[in-house]
Amino acid sequence: MSDVERHIIACIVDNESGVLARVVGLFSGRGYNIESLTVAVVDAERELSRITLLTSGTRMIVEQIRAQLGRLVPIHKVIDLTEDGPHVERELALLKVEGSGEKRVESLRIADIFRARAVDSTNESFVFEITGTTDKLDAFINLMRPLGLIEVVRTGVVGIARGAEAPVIAH
Amino acid sequence: MRLTGSEVVVRSLVDQGVDVVFGYPGGAVLPIYDAIFQQNELRHILVRHEQAAVHAAEGYARSTGKVGVVLVTSGPGATNAVTGLTDALMDSIPVVCLTGQVPTHLIGNDAFQEADTVGITRPCTKHNYLVKDVDKLSYTISEAFYVARSGRPGPVVVDLPKDIVNEETNYEKLGKIEHRSYRPVTRAEPHAIKEAVSLLEGAERPIIYSGGGVINSGNRASKLLKKFAHETGFPVTNTLMGLGGFPGNDPQFIGMLGMHGTYEANMAMHDCDVMFAVGARFDDRVTGRLSDFAPTAKKIQIDIDRSSINKNVFVDIPLVGDVANVLEDIQAVWKQEKRSSNKKAVKSWWEQIDCWREVNCLKYEQSLNSIKPQYALQRLHEITKDLDVYITTEVGQHQMWAAQFFRFDEPRRWMTSGGLGTMGYGFPAATGVQIAHPNSLVIDIAGEASFLMNMQELSTVKQYRLPVKVFIINNEYMGMVRQWQEFFHGGRYAESYTDSLPDFVALAESYGMKGLRATKPDQVDDLIKEMIAHDGPVIADVQVEKMENVFPMIPAGAGHHEMKLGSDDNVPLRTEEGMVLV
Numbered sequence: 135m136s137d138v139e140r141h142i143i144a145c146i147v148d149n150e151s152g153v154l155a156r157v158v159g160l161f162s163g164r165g166y167n168i169e170s171l172t173v174a175v176v177d178a179e180r181e182l183s184r185i186t187l188l189t190s191g192t193r194m195i196v197e198q199i200r201a202q203l204g205r206l207v208p209i210h211k212v213i214d215l216t217e218d219g220p221h222v223e224r225e226l227a228l229l230k231v232e233g234s235g236e237k238r239v240e241s242l243r244i245a246d247i248f249r250a251r252a253v254d255s256t257n258e259s260f261v262f263e264i265t266g267t268t269d270k271l272d273a274f275i276n277l278m279r280p281l282g283l284i285e286v287v288r289t290g291v292v293g294i295a296r297g298a299e300a301p302v303i304a305h
Numbered sequence: 306m307r308l309t310g311s312e313v314v315v316r317s318l319v320d321q322g323v324d325v326v327f328g329y330p331g332g333a334v335l336p337i338y339d340a341i342f343q344q345n346e347l348r349h350i351l352v353r354h355e356q357a358a359v360h361a362a363e364g365y366a367r368s369t370g371k372v373g374v375v376l377v378t379s380g381p382g383a384t385n386a387v388t389g390l391t392d393a394l395m396d397s398i399p400v401v402c403l404t405g406q407v408p409t410h411l412i413g414n415d416a417f418q419e420a421d422t423v424g425i426t427r428p429c430t431k432h433n434y435l436v437k438d439v440d441k442l443s444y445t446i447s448e449a450f451y452v453a454r455s456g457r458p459g460p461v462v463v464d465l466p467k468d469i470v471n472e473e474t475n476y477e478k479l480g481k482i483e484h485r486s487y488r489p490v491t492r493a494e495p496h497a498i499k500e501a502v503s504l505l506e507g508a509e510r511p512i513i514y515s516g517g518g519v520i521n522s523g524n525r526a527s528k529l530l531k532k533f534a535h536e537t538g539f540p541v542t543n544t545l546m547g548l549g550g551f552p553g554n555d556p557q558f559i560g561m562l563g564m565h566g567t568y569e570a571n572m573a574m575h576d577c578d579v580m581f582a583v584g585a586r587f588d589d590r591v592t593g594r595l596s597d598f599a600p601t602a603k604k605i606q607i608d609i610d611r612s613s614i615n616k617n618v619f620v621d622i623p624l625v626g627d628v629a630n631v632l633e634d635i636q637a638v639w640k641q642e643k644r645s646s647n648k649k650a651v652k653s654w655w656e657q658i659d660c661w662r663e664v665n666c667l668k669y670e671q672s673l674n675s676i677k678p679q680y681a682l683q684r685l686h687e688i689t690k691d692l693d694v695y696i697t698t699e700v701g702q703h704q705m706w707a708a709q710f711f712r713f714d715e716p717r718r719w720m721t722s723g724g725l726g727t728m729g730y731g732f733p734a735a736t737g738v739q740i741a742h743p744n745s746l747v748i749d750i751a752g753e754a755s756f757l758m759n760m761q762e763l764s765t766v767k768q769y770r771l772p773v774k775v776f777i778i779n780n781e782y783m784g785m786v787r788q789w790q791e792f793f794h795g796g797r798y799a800e801s802y803t804d805s806l807p808d809f810v811a812l813a814e815s816y817g818m819k820g821l822r823a824t825k826p827d828q829v830d831d832l833i834k835e836m837i838a839h840d841g842p843v844i845a846d847v848q849v850e851k852m853e854n855v856f857p858m859i860p861a862g863a864g865h866h867e868m869k870l871g872s873d874d875n876v877p878l879r880t881e882e883g884m885v886l887v
Contacts, residue, residue: 201610202612
């Protein structure tokens with residue numbers, strides 16, 4: 135009952151000023167965790183954005199998080215992808231790796247194994263782009279560290295349910 | 306119709322059915338005040354501090370069931386309102402607060418009397434708006450009223466930049482609005498209703514624990530609750546917020562529960578096998594130590610706010626919906642399926658409850674020389690109970706004694722700051738109640754320390770000739786602070802003595818009001834009668850026993866079954882766990 139679980143929660147919200155502050159303020163005010171957060175417009179015509187949060191807590195806390203999000207006025211729908219069943223989750227990272235000689239070749243070889251792409255290259259550096267689950271990104275980053283990793287940027291997790299159905303948003 | 310933004314504000318309020326607004330003018334709202342000046346449909350009550358405006362609106366809202374409306378200026382006007390807004394949020398009171406704001410082109414420039422009102426009030430309102438387009442003004446105000454009164458009610462702020470209220474727009478009266486995203490669930494799921502009915506039917510030691518949700522749901526909810534309780538024979542306890550939701554004089558009423566609730570209510574909560582929470586949210590003042598909270602009970606909870614369910618206490622059957630609707634659905638199934646409560650078991654449960662009742666936990670030792678605060682409030686209740694009376698309170702010992710000794714037979718007669726515990730709430734709230742009910746008796750049961758926090762409102766009371774009675778239980782201490790210092794801090798009364806008090810009688814007289822004083826028990830009845838008979842505002846200074854403590858008490862961090870009934874009771878008060886609790 136009191137085991138900490140990791141949940142991906144998506145909120146469909148009105149794309150209006152302050153809505154992100156409401157969500158973030160809710161988490162900080164009530165002492166919930168945000169491990170990652172990503173937000174962008176997903177339906178420009180209806181002015182809807184999707185906020186995806188990676189959070190963790192006991193079952194009771196996660197239920198609270200869902201309920202508290204649900205009562206924010208500009209939130210149309212709260213989707214707990216982890217709770218609802220099979221889903222795909224992805225994160226994107228860009229890594230800058232500096233080096234030359236054998237280390238440089240090794241970084242390219244590992245990038246190949248992880249299906250990362252070099253999106254920028256100089257004589258002494260690469261920028262790799264990689265997408266995948268959080269675990270995959272963590273593994274890739276750890277392998278790159280001894281090979282000259284000097285900067286990382288990650289988008290945070292996004293997710294979507296598997297199958298043919300999509301959440302219905304009332305007009 | 307072409308109107309300025311200010312005229313739209315006034316027109317929208319009138320179209321929402323608002324007849325009174327509590328406020329205080331200032332630079333950013335001057336155009337709105339100008340619009341108010343030039344019409345007669347909307348009455349403005351000038352308070353003397355913006356916090357009081359919100360409490361007055363709360364009093365108005367709680368005693369009528371309508372939305373209370375506040376109008377304040379930008380910057381300090383808005384920040385002063387924050388305590389009132391937080392109070393309304395905690396107690397689920399529908400309030401719409403219009404705040405002035407600097408013109409849009411100055412927002413973010415640290416302009417004179419600028420504050421980030423939507424930023425500051427975001428966590429202390431149910432929702433808030435900054436209006437940046439005059440064409441959206443009227444819709445935003447309608448939406449604010451919809452949000453304030455729907456679902457679990459609460460305060461809503463609408464921030465109005467000065468340039469917006471000066472611009473012109475087309476105004477059309479709006480009908481009922483359909484909100485894009487906010488549509489609270491008001492009826493529980495049928496299968497959950499059925500499960501609840503079965504659990505209630507089989508209950509051997511049931512208890513109905515009802516709260517402020519019954520009051521907010523409306524009179525229909527109170528009637529349905531009464532009907533259900535009478536049909537089943539179940540005992541009923543109320544939270545502080547729920548008093549009056551079930552008749553206080555009904556034989557099935559076993560008093561308030563919680564930290565200073567009755568022995569019988571708390572023991573019944575602890576020992577029950579089925580708990581039916583009706584519009585109550587398992588606040589820490591109610592539950593005591595969670596690990597000892599109703600350990601053998603299956604729990605059913607009605608709440609319109611899903612986040613109130615499984616927050617502190619795990620509930621077996623959640624019923625998300627409006628109290629009246631859910632009670633109606635439960636009774637429909639109950640009747641249709643010819644269910645009946647376990648009369649035999651319930652009878653022996655009552656025998657047990659009656660034993661607890663015999664403890665007579667609210668007893669106190671009468672004194673000949675000094676007025677016991679309990680006595681003063683008991684007499685006040687006796688003498689006023691058959692009158693058309695509304696009671697507000699401040700926060701502290703007097704509030705708890707009032708909750709213990711007053712029995713309200715109908716909802717909306719009792720206004721107290723439950724969740725936030727705001728000292729200074731009661732007096733301005735009483736002015737709001739009196740505005741709503743000009744011919745009723747409105748009494749603010751106060752402590753002298755709380756009264757000092759908003760006594761600037763004496764001026765408001767005088768201006769509008771509001772016959773509010775302030776009944777001060779004067780023990781010259783912040784009584785509840787002193788009580789906790791006695792129990793938990795070795796009797797070191799740090800800063801809890803209210804030094805340099807005014808002469809309350811002279812204070813009343815300086816405002817042209819009546820001032821009364823009692824210092825001996827035999828003066829109490831006369832004082833109360835004179836106070837009621839006086840056709841105008843009164844300050845009654847009832848000087849009571851200074852060191853009296855509120856009992857019974859569940860010490861912080863203890864369970865319902867560990868009540869301390871009086872100072873000679875051996876229950877230990879101080880526990881390590883309890884010392885960190887509020």
